[in-house]
Amino acid sequence: MRTSMSAIVARNETWSGDAATEPYEAGWAQEAIIFVRSLKTPAGPQGRARVEISPDGMNWVWEGTEIPLPDRKDAVTFARVSHFGTWLRLAATLPESSTNTVLVTIHLKS
Amino acid sequence: MLGNHRAAQVPATWADPALSRFDPLPRIICLDDFDRGFCGWTQLVGNYENSIDSMLPGYAQHTSPMLSSLAHWDAGSHNSVDGNYALKIATRPRRGAQNVAIKRLTFREAGPIRMEAYVTFKPEATELKLSESDIRSFGFLFDLQVGDRHGAGGERVMPHMRFLNARDGEHVQRWQFKRRSVPIIPLGTENKTISHYHLAPEDWEDLSGGEQHLCYNEIPTKVNWHYIRFDFDLASMTCTGFRCNDRDFDMSGFDSLRLPAMKNLWCMLNLAFFAETDVDKRAFLYLDSVCLSGDF
Numbered sequence: 089m090r091t092s093m094s095a096i097v098a099r100n101e102t103w104s105g106d107a108a109t110e111p112y113e114a115g116w117a118q119e120a121i122i123f124v125r126s127l128k129t130p131a132g133p134q135g136r137a138r139v140e141i142s143p144d145g146m147n148w149v150w151e152g153t154e155i156p157l158p159d160r161k162d163a164v165t166f167a168r169v170s171h172f173g174t175w176l177r178l179a180a181t182l183p184e185s186s187t188n189t190v191l192v193t194i195h196l197k198s
Numbered sequence: 199m200l201g202n203h204r205a206a207q208v209p210a211t212w213a214d215p216a217l218s219r220f221d222p223l224p225r226i227i228c229l230d231d232f233d234r235g236f237c238g239w240t241q242l243v244g245n246y247e248n249s250i251d252s253m254l255p256g257y258a259q260h261t262s263p264m265l266s267s268l269a270h271w272d273a274g275s276h277n278s279v280d281g282n283y284a285l286k287i288a289t290r291p292r293r294g295a296q297n298v299a300i301k302r303l304t305f306r307e308a309g310p311i312r313m314e315a316y317v318t319f320k321p322e323a324t325e326l327k328l329s330e331s332d333i334r335s336f337g338f339l340f341d342l343q344v345g346d347r348h349g350a351g352g353e354r355v356m357p358h359m360r361f362l363n364a365r366d367g368e369h370v371q372r373w374q375f376k377r378r379s380v381p382i383i384p385l386g387t388e389n390k391t392i393s394h395y396h397l398a399p400e401d402w403e404d405l406s407g408g409e410q411h412l413c414y415n416e417i418p419t420k421v422n423w424h425y426i427r428f429d430f431d432l433a434s435m436t437c438t439g440f441r442c443n444d445r446d447f448d449m450s451g452f453d454s455l456r457l458p459a460m461k462n463l464w465c466m467l468n469l470a471f472f473a474e475t476d477v478d479k480r481a482f483l484y485l486d487s488v489c490l491s492g493d494f
Contacts (some may be wrong), residue, residue, distance in 0.1 A: 091235045095262035096243075100250050113264040113286060115275075127250065144271035146324055174269050 091116060091198040097177070098192040100127055103157075108179035109192050111145045115174035117196035122178055123166045125191040126158040132186030134159050139167060142175035157188050219279075220314045221427070222491035227303070227311070231487045232265060233281030239263055239485075242298035242470055245393040247386025254383065256296065256395035263287050263299040268484060270323060270419035279316050279423050284484040289475045291322070294334070296397055299485075300470040307494035308345065308432040313338070313469060315488040316423045319363070322480040323418040330414050331364035334476035335374075336483045339396070340430060341468035343459055352459035354466070355435045356396060357452075359405075359428065361412070361442075364476045373408035373442070376401055377453040396455055397472060406451045410442060423486055432467075 097109035114120070124137060134157040140148040155167045157180060169176065178192050211217040216229060230237035244257020266286035268276035278284040289295040305311070321332035337360025344352040358376040363369070378401040385391045413422040429439035435454070440447045469490060475481035 091265075093236060093262075093265075095264070096241065097261060099261075100253070100258065110261050110288070110290060112262075113266045113269065115267050115269065116265050116283065144269070144323075146271065146322065174267070 093117070093196045095194045095196065096191070097194055098190055100189060100191065102187050102189045103180060104182055104187045106179075106181050108140070109177045111142065112176050112194055113145060113174055114176060114194070114196050116198055119168070119170045119197050120172065120176060121166055121168050121195045122155060122176070123164055123193045123195070124155055124158060124178070125164045126161055126188055127191055128189040129161045130157070130159055130186070130188040133183050134186060134188060135180060135182055137178050137180035139169055140177050140179050141172050142177070143173070145175045148177065148179065157182070157190075217489070219316070220489040222314065222489055223310060223312045223493045225492045225494055227490040227492050228301070229487070229489050230301070231281070232283050232285045232485060233278065236263070236265065236285070238301050239285055239299050240301075242300045245385055245391050247388060247391040252385045254393050254395050256397065257393070259290055259295055260297050261288070261290075266484060268421060272323070273419050276419070276421055278484075279486040284486045287471060287473045287483040287485070289473050289481045291475070291478055291480045293476060293478050294399065294474070295481075296472055296474045298397065298470050298472040300468055303467040303469075304465040305432055305467040305492075307492060310429065310431050310438065310493040311467075312491045313340075313426075313428045313430075313488065315426045315471075316486040317426060317471070317484060318421040318423050318486075319473065319481070319483045320418055320421055321475065321477070322482065324479055325418070328416065329418045329479075331367055331369045332475065332477045332479050333363045333481045334365060334474040335360040335362050336471070336473045336481075337361060338426070338428070338469065338471045341466060341470070342432065342435065343463040343466040344435075346464040348459070353435060354457045354459055354463060355454045356457075357428075357430060357437055357454040358396070359440065360402065360472075361410075362402065367476070371409060371411055373405040373410060373440075373447065374402040375405055375452050376403065377455055379455050379457055382457075405447060405449075407448055410445055412443070421484070
């Protein structure tokens with residue numbers, strides 16, 4: 089049976105400016121869907137989060153995928169990612185004075 | 199002839215490669231080798247009611263465990279004792295940050311249990327130096343409660359053990375336990391949910407004779423695996439033994455956090471492992487495998 093995992097990498101964290109989830113190591117997985125849900129009404133204009141990968145969990149590079157940050161409470165956005173190596177995280181740079189309280193979950197499958 | 203004599207006494211588990219590096223009690227409750235997956239381990243999420251904002255900060259910092267090949271920037275994947283993967287418990291990169299992974303069971307017989315595990319710990323390799331005092335502690339705890347027919351005086355009992363590796367930069371290296379209960383904090387308005395952060399840094403006590411120098415290899419990306427064994431009797435709710443590698447420790451001075459039994463937690467048998475960092479750097483605790491066994 090294939091291994092799957094729903095990992096919570098940011099829960100009820102209020103993002104502003106430069107923000108990122110904790111790194112998630114998942115070299116065993118072939119595919120991932122990353123969901124972003126706003127737990128509270130976002131403030132200000134919302135940008136796009138970017139999926140980042142890493143050779144070591146410490147140095148990060150944009151994978152090429154973006155996810156729009158939700159613009160209202162309980163809205164959900166997502167992106168599909170595959171062939172990401174060992175490490176994943178979601179990072180974002182929010183416009184000045186904007187905030188978003190997020191739940192970021194990564195759903196992985198071997 | 200020595201070989202024949204020894205063969206007559208060899209436990210049956212020695213012939214099973216998966217069990218031969220453990221010394222379990224007769225009944226295997228679970229044998230979690232993380233090469234098989236997450237094996238029922240999850241993050242310890244905090245309690246809340248109505249709003250997730252009511253979660254205590256100590257719990258809010260927790261994140262999900264990972265299956266790790268111990269991949270390092272300089273040497274690649276270190277891998278586990280006998281395979282590719284270990285369960286990784288990672289803190290945030292903030293001094294004092296903790297993270298906890300937990301397995302939640304109930305018991306069917308209030309008798310002796312034994313927990314054995316192969317574990318190792320390292321800080322994130324963000325600096326080109328030994329970093330031996332960057333991890334504050336790693337440890338484990340049980341969260342136990344008597345059965346619902348126990349009667350008056352039934353308790354929720356939480357044995358805690360940690361290896362205090364370092365404190366404020368001092369390389370302490372000693373086993374500690376915790377028995378002083380922490381304040382119970384009601385959550386919400388329905389009188390149904392409480393929380394208490396029992397892993398707070400206060401009230402840890404030194405285990406008598408608990409100094410131990412563990413193998414900590416020469417750079418942050420070399421690890422060696424350690425054996426841990428903890429024996430507990432669910433009938434008397436007392437610890438009956440603890441071993442790490444080649445050392446058996448005197449547990450006569452050990453005791454657990456003890457609270458009045460709670461109305462929803464009968465026969466609870468939870469096992470958790472945790473990591474804590476002493477600097478603004480992630481601490482990693484890796485579990486290769488965990489064997490929980492019982493005498494029933």
